[in-house]
Amino acid sequence: MRWPGRRTPPGPLDYTRRLWMQALIGLTLLFLYAPIAILVAFSFNDSRRTIVWRGFTTDWYVRAWENARLFEAFTNSLVIAAIATALSVVIGTTLAIALWRFRFPGKPVFEGLVALPIVIPEICMGVAMMVFFARLDWPTDLPWPLNLGAITIAHTAFCFPFTALVVRARLAGFDRSLEEAAKDLGASEWQTLRDIILPYLRPGILAGGLLAFTLSLDDFVITFFTSGPETVTFPVLVFSMVRFSVTPEVNAASTVLIVITVVVTVLALTLQKPTEMAEGRPRSEV
Secondary structure: OOOOOOOOOOHHHHHHHHHHHHHHHHHHHHHHHHHHHHHHHOOEEEEOOOOOOOOOOOOHHHHHHHHHHHHHHHHHHHHHHHHHHHHHHHHHHHHHHHHHHHOOHHHHHHHHHHHHHHHHHEEEEEHHHHHHHHHHOOOOOOOOHHHHHHHHHHHHHHHHHHHHHHHHHHOOOOHHHHHHHHOOOOOHHHHHHHHHHHHHHHHHHHHHHHHHHHHOOOHHHHHHEEEOOOOHHHHHHHHHOOOOOOOOOHHHHHHHHHHHHHHHHHHHHHOOOOOOOOEEEEEEEO
């Protein structure tokens, strides 16, 4: 018989389940992060052979920095990812708010078309973009950064549905009474959007932007089909380099990319602190 409020001591089966769960979680984390840890470790290896450890050195980071082609490709990827993320956040957030607020004929069909870049294979998206820019006769000899326009447009078309999906999920929990109360107090549509809806959506917007940045930064397939002969991004260049051998120079550049991704993630999580409006509390109660 169990007395109310009295905690039952765990039995042998509970300990067994706990051990199996801990072992499963540990193996999963090992499977996910061991390759990344090995890559980072061998970026400091004092040997061109990535399977033999000969000592600690930072020369490969210096060589990666002095490699003009690798530095140019890395810069191109960052510029494309930054522009594509900004455009994806604006388009995706606007689209999510419009689909959440308005009703119109054919709305389910339109929502399906918006989600199409998410469900179709990426190779099909790349071929479609290549045919599209070929039909437009898109120039490839433009000065930097205009020569990145085709890749940026393709990345934006691929990334903004992910941002719209994340923001739309955030809007599912929005309390419409907050918007109605703001309008009853005389707020205009723009003031309601600026002071009520957007502060509530800030975590979703940051998460969607981070997702778009990551997808654009490491994209290979779409970039491969839309890049010109003089336009090289970091994933495409790394692919061409590892076809012959994986050198610590590539590991060093990849480690820098991992560090940038982690920093952006930490920054986004820091900025996602709950706001007064996101917690659903009026300012007078804080």
